[in-house]
Amino acid sequence: MYFLQAVKAGVNWILDLGAATMLPIIMIIFGLILGQGFKKSFKSGITIGIGFVGLNLVIGLLSESVGEAAQALIKSLGINLNIIDVGWPVGAAITFATPLAAILIPIIFIFNMILLYFNFTKTMDVDIWNYWHLIFPGAMVYYATNNNMILAIIATLINTVVIFKLADWTAPVVENYFGLPGISLPHGETVNFAPIMYTLNKIEDKIPFFNKIVINEKTINEKMGIFGEPLTIGLVLGILLGALGRYSLAKTLTLGVQMAAVMVLMPKMVGLLMEGLMPISEGARNFISKKFPGREVYIGLDAAVVIGNPSNMAVALLMVPITIILSVILPYNKMLPFADLAVLPFTVIWAVAATKGNVFRGLINSIITMCGVFYIATDLGALTTTLGHAVNFAFPKGATMISGIDMSCHVTLWILLKLISSKTFIIGLIALIIYAGMWIWTRNDIKKQYKQYSEN
Structure with missing residues (x-):
């Protein structure tokens, strides 16, 4: 009992520090283990932290501005459905509040x-704050099976x-399309x-005419200039x-400038993040090649590092x-x-990638993605609501059931x-x-894409 409480307290302390604080510490320690030296490891770790701070600021701007505009559009259309999308922060909060979270974080690590060690994966997931995405399925299974912890852990x-x-x-794809070598997205x-x-x-490659339509960043730039x-x-x-969303002219123009800022600043923040990650990534590859010849390792990060892609x-x-x-x-x-x-x-990352x-195709496939998300949200709405009640989540006024786009992905x-x-x-x-x-x-399509990228 005391051991579990101590583990939970330690886990909560780490989570409370946040990615921008804890990830640099992890990366500095990791760099030292890899033999990068203190100066190089320290600089890389702090640069990664600065990159995450910048990235989160831009994502915050995106979330606030787009979220407000979307809510205005919903209000203007008068839409009323009985399962409320409460958002990923709520999903993370109720997941970490379940009895499983404290023990599953160290278990997953x-x-x-x-x-x-057994070369069954190449991904070393350092994105501890997004472990909630890995724990959420276990939490849902836990409440779906009348609190069967063993089955939940296995799931x-x-x-x-x-x-x-x-x-x-x-x-x-993360390396060759998004330009982030040595990184994976668990x-x-x-x-x-x-x-x-x-x-x-x-x-779609086999559909006549459809397979000839290509609208990407390059073609848009060539045909539309500025x-x-x-x-x-x-x-x-x-x-x-x-x-x-029926904004005023001033508010509409402000939103336009904010979205322009997001499109420009997001890649720059990712670039800063990668500046810090590159020495660590190279060090990890050199370390693995010496200790385990012929093997490679990827650093697993939050998908936030790729969402700034212009097409995405x-x-x-x-x-x-x-x-x-x-x-x-x-x-x-x-x-x-x-x-x-x-x-x-x-949500649309892989539809585009x-x-x-x-x-063009990314938009079509994103629509198909969202149809699936809506059906999963509706199907699992009752169970998600049960999870929320179990951890005493304060439901929004008038909401009888909760879910979310993120939780339903x-x-x-x-x-x-x-x-x-x-x-x-x-x-x-x-x-x-x-x-x-x-x-x-x-399974071989990405290999073919990689070969094509390497030849270009």
Whole structure:
């Protein structure tokens, strides 16, 4: 009892420090272990912290401005659905408040080290603050099985293995498309869409005419000049959102400038972050090559480091009004998109990356993604609400059920929940076969993309 309390207190202390404080400390220690020396390790660690501070400031600007505009649009359309999207911060809070969290954080970390040692994964996940995405499936299984902790832990570890393997598989895209060598993204609610998105892209490659449409950053710049620059795209999309939300002219123009700022500043903050990460990443590769010849390791980070990609941001901003419209016209959907509309840049990452930045296909595939998210949110709304009640979450006024876009992006969680119930086992088995089949069918596609990138 006292041991668990001490573990929980230690975990909470680390989490309370935040990524911008704790990650530099971790990276300094990691650099020293890798033999980088104190000066180099210290400079890298602090630079990483500064990069995260800058990145979070830009994401905060994005969340505040887009979130407010989206809420104005929802109000102007008079949309009313009975499951409220309470946002990822609430998802993280109720997950960390469950009895499982304190023991699962060290378990996941140790499990990651064991997988690395036996070369079952190449990803070393240092993004401890986003462990909640790995714990959330376990928490949902815990309450779905009448507090069966053993089954919840097993479900968590199964989900973690899948996410790490997906992160390994997609790491070449992170390097060659997003320009972040030595980095992987074990971000549960984003990377589990990769097999689905690569499958859609593969099918679209075979559709006549459709497969010839290419609208990416390069073609936009070539055909539109300054109007194709990221800052102009951000300005125009911001003004569009303001107009749809019936903002005043002054407020609409302000939103346009804010979105232009996001489009310009986000890549610069990521660049600063990478300036600090590069020496650590190179040191890790050299260390692994000496100790374990022929092996490599990726540093697992928050997907926030890639959302600033211009094509990704363009698709995400277009998806704000589209998502709101989808919530109304989709049959069966009961979730009102709200707090998490600002995290759409995370949701669409692999819809865009799988198409190598083709905004046209990325938008089509993002719409398909959101349809799936709405159905998962509606299907799991009752269980998510149960989790919220169990940890005494203060529900928003008038809300009877809660969920969220972010919480409903966990495809692997949905499959696990279907598999553990005798009533839905067949559905879960079919979903598992389809999901695994898509992954197997597209498993070599990233290798082909990598070869193509290396030749360009």
